[in-house]
Amino acid sequence: MVTLEQYHSDDPIAWCPGCGNFSILDALKNALVISGKEPNKIVIVSGIGQAAKMPHYIRCNTFNGLHGRTLPVATGVKLANHELTVLAEGGDGDGYTEGGNHFIHAMRRNIDITYLVHNNQVYGLTKGQTSPTSELGYISKTTPMGALNPPLNPLLLAIALNCSFVARGFSGDTEHLTHLINQGLSHKGFALIDILQPCVSFNRVNTFTWYKSRVYNINEDPQYDPHDRNLAFSRAQEWGERIPIGIIYKEDRLTLNEQQSAIKDTSLIKQKIDQKSFESLLEIFK
Amino acid sequence: MDVDVIIRIGGEAGQGMQSIGFAIGKVFTRHGYYTFINQDVESRIRGGHNFVQIRIRNKPVYAIKNELNLLLALNKQTITHDLPYLMDDGVMIFDGPKTGFESDNPNHFSVPLEQLALEIAKNKIMANTVATGAAFALLGFDLEPLLDWLEEEFSSKNSEIIEKNKGCASAGYDYVHEKFRGNMAQKVPPAPLAKKKMLLNGSQAMALGAIFSGLKFYSGYPMSPSTPIMEFIASIAKEYNIIVEPAEDEIAAVNMAIGASFTGVRAMTATSGGGFCLMTEGLGLAGMTETPLVIVNAQRAGPSTGLPTRTEQADLRFVIHASHGEFPRAVFAPGTAEQAFYLMSKAFDMAEKYQTPVVVMGDQHLNDSYFTIDGLDLDQVDINRGSFLSHERIASPKDYRRYAWDESGISPRILPGQTDAVLYADSDEHTEAGHITESAGVRKQQMDKRMRKFERMTEEIGPPEVYPETKPDIMLLGWGSTYGAIKEAVDVMNREGIKAQMIHFSEIYPFPSQEFFRKISKNTKIFAVENNFTGQFADLFSSQTGVPVFHKVLKYDGRPFSPQEVVKEVKNSMG
Numbered sequence: 001m002v003t004l005e006q007y008h009s010d011d012p013i014a015w016c017p018g019c020g021n022f023s024i025l026d027a028l029k030n031a032l033v034i035s036g037k038e039p040n041k042i043v044i045v046s047g048i049g050q051a052a053k054m055p056h057y058i059r060c061n062t063f064n065g066l067h068g069r070t071l072p073v074a075t076g077v078k079l080a081n082h083e084l085t086v087l088a089e090g091g092d093g094d095g096y097t098e099g100g101n102h103f104i105h106a107m108r109r110n111i112d113i114t115y116l117v118h119n120n121q122v123y124g125l126t127k128g129q130t131s132p133t134s135e136l137g138y139i140s141k142t143t144p145m146g147a148l149n150p151p152l153n154p155l156l157l158a159i160a161l162n163c164s165f166v167a168r169g170f171s172g173d174t175e176h177l178t179h180l181i182n183q184g185l186s187h188k189g190f191a192l193i194d195i196l197q198p199c200v201s202f203n204r205v206n207t208f209t210w211y212k213s214r215v216y217n218i219n220e221d222p223q224y225d226p227h228d229r230n231l232a233f234s235r236a237q238e239w240g241e242r243i244p245i246g247i248i249y250k251e252d253r254l255t256l257n258e259q260q261s262a263i264k265d266t267s268l269i270k271q272k273i274d275q276k277s278f279e280s281l282l283e284i285f286k
Numbered sequence: 287m288d289v290d291v292i293i294r295i296g297g298e299a300g301q302g303m304q305s306i307g308f309a310i311g312k313v314f315t316r317h318g319y320y321t322f323i324n325q326d327v328e329s330r331i332r333g334g335h336n337f338v339q340i341r342i343r344n345k346p347v348y349a350i351k352n353e354l355n356l357l358l359a360l361n362k363q364t365i366t367h368d369l370p371y372l373m374d375d376g377v378m379i380f381d382g383p384k385t386g387f388e389s390d391n392p393n394h395f396s397v398p399l400e401q402l403a404l405e406i407a408k409n410k411i412m413a414n415t416v417a418t419g420a421a422f423a424l425l426g427f428d429l430e431p432l433l434d435w436l437e438e439e440f441s442s443k444n445s446e447i448i449e450k451n452k453g454c455a456s457a458g459y460d461y462v463h464e465k466f467r468g469n470m471a472q473k474v475p476p477a478p479l480a481k482k483k484m485l486l487n488g489s490q491a492m493a494l495g496a497i498f499s500g501l502k503f504y505s506g507y508p509m510s511p512s513t514p515i516m517e518f519i520a521s522i523a524k525e526y527n528i529i530v531e532p533a534e535d536e537i538a539a540v541n542m543a544i545g546a547s548f549t550g551v552r553a554m555t556a557t558s559g560g561g562f563c564l565m566t567e568g569l570g571l572a573g574m575t576e577t578p579l580v581i582v583n584a585q586r587a588g589p590s591t592g593l594p595t596r597t598e599q600a601d602l603r604f605v606i607h608a609s610h611g612e613f614p615r616a617v618f619a620p621g622t623a624e625q626a627f628y629l630m631s632k633a634f635d636m637a638e639k640y641q642t643p644v645v646v647m648g649d650q651h652l653n654d655s656y657f658t659i660d661g662l663d664l665d666q667v668d669i670n671r672g673s674f675l676s677h678e679r680i681a682s683p684k685d686y687r688r689y690a691w692d693e694s695g696i697s698p699r700i701l702p703g704q705t706d707a708v709l710y711a712d713s714d715e716h717t718e719a720g721h722i723t724e725s726a727g728v729r730k731q732q733m734d735k736r737m738r739k740f741e742r743m744t745e746e747i748g749p750p751e752v753y754p755e756t757k758p759d760i761m762l763l764g765w766g767s768t769y770g771a772i773k774e775a776v777d778v779m780n781r782e783g784i785k786a787q788m789i790h791f792s793e794i795y796p797f798p799s800q801e802f803f804r805k806i807s808k809n810t811k812i813f814a815v816e817n818n819f820t821g822q823f824a825d826l827f828s829s830q831t832g833v834p835v836f837h838k839v840l841k842y843d844g845r846p847f848s849p850q851e852v853v854k855e856v857k858n859s860m861g
Binding site for chain 2: 011014039040041043045048053055056059060061062063064065066069071072073074075076077078079080081083084101102104105260261262263268269271273275277278279281282285286
């Protein structure tokens with residue numbers, strides 16, 4: 001039996017009091033415990049930003065890499081040892097701007113990792129600048145006259161690319177978020193979980209109350225079928241008075257790691273190197 | 287008797303010059319000769335003016351020579367462009383009917399290449415095979431070995447294609463035999479089939495070196511001239527269970543390799559200068575997180591897009607300093623196919639032993655040129671994976687610290703999932719346990735730890751190759767792909783009574799130990815020979831050794847040095 005205690009880290013937490021990150025941390029730890037996986041079999045790859053500090057506060061294998069570069073590192077980890085459970089984690093700046101290209105191609109690959117994006121619609125660690133998900137007209141020190149570029153809708157982008165698991169959570173609903181992360185972990189393929197999260201220090205627009213009064217669980221509607229791509233497209237555009245959370249879109253397709261013939265029998269790291277076996281290669285050149 | 291024959295095949299992209307060059311190189315290598323094949327191609331798929339040049343010798347050859355004995359002109363542009371390089375007793379074969387070119391010179395010999403190809407194979411593209419047959423006849427070599435090679439080369443195709451190719455080669459051979467009344471001075475005497483030597487290019491040698499070192503993961507984005515490395519590894523990936531992942535960009539390529547290496551397999555990526563620019567943040571990431579990493583930078587002429595298919599050695603200073611901050615790295619620059627093979631193996635060993643990045647620098651001239659070599663000594667490629675803590679050796683999993691202090695700077699690694707412990711790797715400055723820190727003391731300790739590795743790495747760097755050993759009056763200093771041109775230039779000068787010596791560096795950084803350089807006499811004039819504008823290595827050499835360089839012999843037109851060019855410029859500047 002895996003316990004919460006096993007996932008406990010002693011590293012002191014560097015987040016602002018009241019930050020949504022705390023409940024995301026709780027949800028992730030709970031989900032990992034429910035999944036029954038041992039901490040040493042988990043790898044979390046994170047980028048840079050307040051969100052990306054999270055794996056330090058969990059006892060598990062961590063690669064805290066570069067801003068925006070979580071997904072390529074996580075892809076390398078998964079391909080080298082697909083028996084590990086691999087998560088990637090960062091904020092909206094990390095994932096949707098700096099790492100935009102990697103985000104697109106990780107979804108195409110359908111590499112079997114779970115990607116948590118703490119989306120607070122603002123750059124937190126650099127102290128409150130406009131992010132790719134900030135709303136049109138959002139005023140900050142980098143856009144004092146208001147943001148001119150409309151926000152990126154990560155769910156729409158993901159559905160367009162046939163991302164095999166597209167979900168949105170809310171840091172204010174830990175229980176639901178735990179459930180979502182757990183679903184993401186058991187999903188075979190790339191699982192995007194965009195997590196709405198208030199930034200208590202910098203985002204005065206999209207506050208806890210703002211989100212709380214708008215979010216609803218789309219999966220409570222028995223008519224909603226996440227496998228219906230057109231329906232998912234339509235509901236992913238819902239934003240304003242009502243914001244859906246839950247599993248928006250799902251598709252069953254082969255993962256990149258499943259299709260790699262090199263690891264059909266055993267993971268790359270378990271394969272012994274036999275130099276003798278290469279000698280026949282030299283004949284090609286004779 | 288000394289055999290030294292230079293054949294140039296010129297034509298448009300798509301006319302199959304590389305096939306001819308490779309066929310000639312392969313057959314003569316199999317029959318005991320040494321060949322060196324270089325390519326001069328434009329960055330396009332069809333058209334333009336390209337050539338492939340083969341040098342055949344009966345002793346090892348590592349350099350080009352631009353005094354042609356045989357010119358195969360597949361189009362008119364080749365005649366205008368390349369005829370000036372033909373020696374007085376050299377022969378040009380050209381396609382008279384196709385080019386409309388006429389000449390009274392008995393050594394300019396028209397062969398209706400396309401007509402013969404159409405007659406025999408109903409396909410004018412096989413004019414290149416006709417030309418190959420014609421070349422064999424002029425060289426005075428037997429036709430049979432060429433026919434055997436064609437049979438093998440096309441063995442996966444149907445018998446009709448094999449027969450058509452053999453027919454075209456025979457037609458070219460016979461046409462020359464019957465009709466050519468001129469004289470070609472240079473011959474290659476027939477020799478028995480040996481099949482002992484190998485013919486491979488720098489990229490293939492690098493790829494083989496990586497594979498023999500236990501490479502399991504390659505991620506990359508194609509970029510000339512590095513792409514053949516990726517393609518060769520991909521071609522054998524299924525058989526040897528290697529994962530080759532096409533990355534969305536070079537940033538992804540380097541980060542994927544870092545992820546795979548962190549997890550415990552040998553991983554690499556290869557690119558050219560522009561791609562290496564994108565990889566620089568990843569280079570620093572590997573340095574900071576202490577993740578082993580091997581990157582090949584096959585240089586081309588820069589800056590920016592530069593000359594995509596041409597050669598230059600202008601990334602040295604960049605590679606040595608790439609990425610912000612300070613961290614240990616090693617930089618190698620092989621000068622031959624053999625060195626490329628062995629240095630890849632050393633790169634993987636050093637990357638894992640010191641848990642840090644190693645860059646192997648090639649360039650278009652090294653990577654695309656084919657070398658005949660006597661073979662590879664596999665005993666030299668032992669795999670040394672560095673310091674690990676196994677499941678059994680971890681007494682207290684809770685207390686494992688990834689960056690634990692050690693006098694050597696090397697902290698034993700664990701691999702995720704392979705022990706009861708967990709590890710934290712961090713791009714931020716970190717504590718011994720791998721957590722983010724702002725502590726001045728810890729920062730200093732971790733910097734000291736990382737840079738201690740650099741001191742130890744210096745001890746493993748091999749000295750430059752010195753040739754010949756006799757006391758010189760002048761030294762020719764070089765690194766990487768200028769090896770062949772410098773070595774031959776030294777031979778030429780010594781024959782002419784100039785006491786010259788080559789000092790060639792293939793292991794560049796950390797700079798080799800100083801002992802050797804103290805012995806250089808103050809009266810020895812040093813000439814640095816480099817394919818760049820500023821003499822980057824010369825400056826590094828002088829700053830590291832305090833020994834001044836007398837003159838820089840520099841070439842930055844995208845073309846490789848010939849030994850003759852080096853000799854000429856050295857003599858001109860000797861005063």
